[in-house]
Amino acid sequence: MSIQKVRAHISQNEALLFERSSPGKRGYQLPGLDVPPVDPAAALGAENVRVEIEGFPEVSEVEAIRHFTRLSTWNYAIDYGMYPLGSCTMKYNPRVNELVARTEGLAWAHPYQPEALSQGAMEVMARLEAALLEITGMDAVTLQPAAGAHGELTGILLVRACLEKRGNPRKKILIPDSAHGTNPATAAIAGYAVENIRSSERGTLDLAALEQAVTEEVAALMVTNPNTLGVFEENIARVSELLHRKGAMLYMDGANMNALVGITRPGDFGVDVMHLNLHKTFSTPHGGGGPGGGPVAVKKVLEPFLPVPRLKRAGKKWTWNYKRPDSIGRVRAFYGNFGVLVRALAYILAHGGEGLRNATLDAVLNANYLRKKLEPYFDLPYPLPNMHEVVFSDDRQSRRGVRTGDIAKRLIDYGFHPYTVSFPLIVHGALMIEPTETEGKLELDQFADALVSIAAEVESDPDLVKSAPHSTRTSRVDEVTAARRPVVRWKPASTGSQAAG
Amino acid sequence: MRYLPKSDAERRQMLEACGVASAEELFSHLPDEVRLKRPLDLPAGISEYEIVQYFRDCGAASAAGYTGFLGAGVYAHYRPVLVDTVVSRGEYLTSYTPYQAEISQGTLTTIFEFQSMICQLTGMDVANASMYDGSTAVPEAAMMAARATGRGGVLVARSVHPEYREVLATYARYQGMPLAEFGYHPETGALDLEDLERQINDLTAAVIIQSPNFFGVVDQVRAAAEIAHRRGALLIVVFTEAVSLGILEPSAAADIVAGELQSFAISPSYGGPFAGIIATREKFIRQMPGRLVGETKDSRGNRAFCLTLSTREQHIRREKATSNICTNQALIALMATVFMTVYGKQGLRELAEQNLAKAHYLAGKLPLRFSGPFFNEFVARVEDPDGLNKALLKKKIIGGLPLGRFYPELKDAMLLCATEMAPRKEMDVLAEVFSSAGVPSRLVFS
Known part of the structure; x- marks a missing residue:
């Protein structure tokens, strides 16, 4: 099989800014000062005034744009092609969302400007709140958390505050072994001990094990649904009843909500509190690692504890309500990642109710299509019906000494970003593939062909796969040395840094 | 829908490959009692043009066109x-x-x-x-x-x-x-x-x-x-x-x-x-x-x-x-x-000096609450901060942050900020309105 999607292209070298810098170069011009200048030493005290910013770059405007443009070409991106990172949900980012987030009256709105002059921004938030409630089937939502993990923390603090109010915050959070790492980290920061729950042989929640584990000490179970295998937890409603019987709550990690929108609602299957990742389900750009948005939706029982302030309707106006005695307090200054909220609402408006449901259908169809095409070549350790993602293992390939990480690197040579490697932990050598709804048939076919071709290479020439990627400007990176002797900032004449090659 | 890239014919081919007649069948393993049996109650999808228009309307219901002197953790600086x-x-x-x-x-x-x-x-x-x-x-x-x-x-x-x-x-x-x-x-x-x-x-x-x-x-x-x-x-x-x-x-x-x-x-x-x-x-x-x-x-x-x-x-x-x-x-x-790259070593210094100059120009016209050295923000004394801000709004100026909200002992004070974006003319207007404050607000502003 030949590599169809890519061929070589000029790739420019580029030095670090500090290496490009020379004194006196400038990329800015300030307007003339229309007030008298002030002597810094006189105004601030000489001891408070710095001499210079040592080492800070000085480059021209042309050099600045070339610098960032050249560097950009060293990245892969959704705009180049499929980005099948399971659980991360890399879907197309509509550009109109970028435009509307820059609408002057919204982008330049100061959080402390009068409410009377903030009605447009507040309307955006109110409308998004209403849409998220309809989509999740929950009773109330806060838009304050800055990302999914921040939403998790907020959600668990809500549980804690509610249980405290009932007299006992309890001690433990139960977390399935298939969960994202943020779940246990969150529980720990919220002051809870973590008890890991083994998944059943089918890869789903083990009801019997759970029945044992749910005691009066348990505050909540954190569950991802569909789980990280892409499998819907069919017993979810019973799990919820079981928890509620013991006075515990059901937390849902909404990372995979994009498999459920329009089909089923967490609020209808017994979830008490959940977060959403706006950059997963609602298409806000990942931007190389953020910003995100992590709204937290709750049932009525948790509503009094939501962070302050809360949006409130007062006659014909929106207002911020700070008078909420049971609130956990703030989890972030101001009102949330507003610019991200604008983008999420724009996405919801573009799709509409039916469109959102169709997106779910296509996401699940795409994952099932890939499963069908790849099942003959890769082991599927948990062969249950899958939803928006599918998780294979490298069992067959590892017999030839090739691991999931190697296959992932070889995919790069075929013009694709790797899938999620070695997660979830319950699958040995996982290949976690999530195509999302925004891939067309051609891209999916090319992706499947690439993996089939790599599977053949594993048999014929395993070293070719193990030493991949071969076509990138940067070959395999030595991460071990990076961690052993961390060099995390540029210094003049340090570390043998030379113009990037 | 414009964000979904497949034709119906392609969808049919893919469904066939999966051995199902419709995408709905891929969800048949979901327990019936958890299924949503009605469409989501959200309006139908709209065009790009309508989306832009909607957010433009939201943006219009805002402070566009006002000059602001708010800082308090969020600052108005020029964006290259x-x-x-x-x-x-x-x-x-x-x-x-x-x-x-x-x-x-x-x-x-x-x-x-x-x-x-x-x-x-x-x-x-x-x-x-x-x-x-x-x-x-x-x-x-x-x-x-x-x-x-x-x-x-x-x-x-x-x-x-x-x-x-x-x-x-x-x-x-x-x-x-x-x-x-x-x-x-x-x-x-x-x-x-x-x-x-x-x-x-x-x-x-x-x-x-x-x-x-x-x-x-x-x-x-x-x-x-x-x-x-x-x-x-x-x-x-x-x-x-x-x-x-x-x-x-x-x-x-x-x-x-x-x-x-x-x-x-x-x-x-x-x-x-x-x-x-x-x-x-x-x-x-x-x-x-x-x-x-x-x-x-x-x-x-x-x-x-x-x-x-x-x-x-x-x-x-x-x-x-x-x-x-x-x-x-x-x-x-x-x-x-x-x-940081655009401004660089010299530019960031010059920018900071402009901020210093602007804030000190404005502060020079107002009664200050504190005597410590300041950069581009300072606290001014004013008997009725809310009344003053109301008067400023009439002149298309958003004044400072009344501090009583966070510090009960500073009810008679507001936090003001002047960056390189603060025009001298508006600073002068703000100072004029300030100088007439202290008089009971109803006499001045009615």
Whole structure:
């Protein structure tokens, strides 16, 4: 099989800014000062005034744009092609969302400007709140958390505050072994001990094990649904009843909500509190690692504890309500990642109710299509019906000494970003593939062909796969040395840094 | 739908390959009782044109066209055109966290440059790849100090941004972290060092101060550091106005710097998304939360960058991680990186000097509440801050932040900010309205 999607292209070298810098170069011009200048030493005290910013770059405007443009070409991106990172949900980012987030009256709105002059921004938030409630089937939502993990923390603090109010915050959070790492980290920061729950042989929640584990000490179970295998937890409603019987709550990690929108609602299957990742389900750009948005939706029982302030309707106006005695307090200054909220609402408006449901259908169809095409070549350790993602293992390939990480690197040579490697932990050598709804048939076919071709290479020439990627400007990176002797900032004449090659 | 790229014919082929007649069948394993049996109650999808129109209408119902003198953690600075040019490139906008180093060198290199520039600005040895914002960087820094010292208590100055302190209180409460506040000097607006001396003890893990503080006063970092260090606590210095770093001596005495970069070409955007940072000394690197990029080599010996020290992080360490943070603010940090590049060493200094000049021009016309040195924000005395702001609104000016909301003892004061964007004409108008205040508002404004 030949590599169809890519061929070589000029790739420019580029030095670090500090290496490009020379004194006196400038990329800015300030307007003339229309007030008298002030002597810094006189105004601030000489001891408070710095001499210079040592080492800070000085480059021209042309050099600045070339610098960032050249560097950009060293990245892969959704705009180049499929980005099948399971659980991360890399879907197309509509550009109109970028435009509307820059609408002057919204982008330049100061959080402390009068409410009377903030009605447009507040309307955006109110409308998004209403849409998220309809989509999740929950009773109330806060838009304050800055990302999914921040939403998790907020959600668990809500549980804690509610249980405290009932007299006992309890001690433990139960977390399935298939969960994202943020779940246990969150529980720990919220002051809870973590008890890991083994998944059943089918890869789903083990009801019997759970029945044992749910005691009066348990505050909540954190569950991802569909789980990280892409499998819907069919017993979810019973799990919820079981928890509620013991006075515990059901937390849902909404990372995979994009498999459920329009089909089923967490609020209808017994979830008490959940977060959403706006950059997963609602298409806000990942931007190389953020910003995100992590709204937290709750049932009525948790509503009094939501962070302050809360949006409130007062006659014909929106207002911020700070008078909420049971609130956990703030989890972030101001009102949330507003610019991200604008983008999420724009996405919801573009799709509409039916469109959102169709997106779910296509996401699940795409994952099932890939499963069908790849099942003959890769082991599927948990062969249950899958939803928006599918998780294979490298069992067959590892017999030839090739691991999931190697296959992932070889995919790069075929013009694709790797899938999620070695997660979830319950699958040995996982290949976690999530195509999302925004891939067309051609891209999916090319992706499947690439993996089939790599599977053949594993048999014929395993070293070719193990030493991949071969076509990138940067070959395999030595991460071990990076961690052993961390060099995390540029210094003049340090570390043998030379113009990037 | 325009974001779904398949034709019906392609869908049919794919369904056939899956052996089902419709996509609905792929959901047939879901228990019937959990299925939503009605369409979502949301309006039908709309066109791009209508979306733009909707948000334009929302934007019109706002403060567009007003001149503002609000600071208080969110500052109006000019945004160089290059910033949006760069962050609009799909390679930055639509890429994921750079776990796959071979095809993420663009993002990794810019983060490395970001970390380096933050170190240069703050005088610290290491800086992470960003936090959600300044307010959440503060509790993360406090938890870091608790790990580093093996102590639990935190003392925070009342002159730290009130909303940052509220966020800190939320985290501290559920961490079982004893949190207390110490005061500011009623005349200078700087730290009340005697109060700090009184309250610090051998269980204090961190003393948290802000400079310039919430009142705009350049605070006594060295003196606070001396007191903290004498009692074995770490000093955390917070900043909300990053442009001040262009002119102020960095807080070299600090152990951790936690700050907000909104001033570096990040739109006010009704409070977010912004980008926070944590910078610290080399010896605390393994206690840091969040992502870090390090320099290394690829297998051909070329310089390369990768995410590093990830054994601190949640995806490896799970409940023993230094933080639960995962996604940070990468694209926003890139905005700040481009801003720092465009202004550079000289430009950031000049920009800071302009801010200094503007704020001092305005302050020169107003009665000041505090005597401490200030950068581009200060507190003015006014009998009726709300009444004054109402009068200013009639002149299309958004005045300052009335401080009574956060400090009951400062009911007769407002926090004002003048950046390089503050026009002299509006500053003069504001001063005129100010000079007629003090008279009962109904006589003046009716």
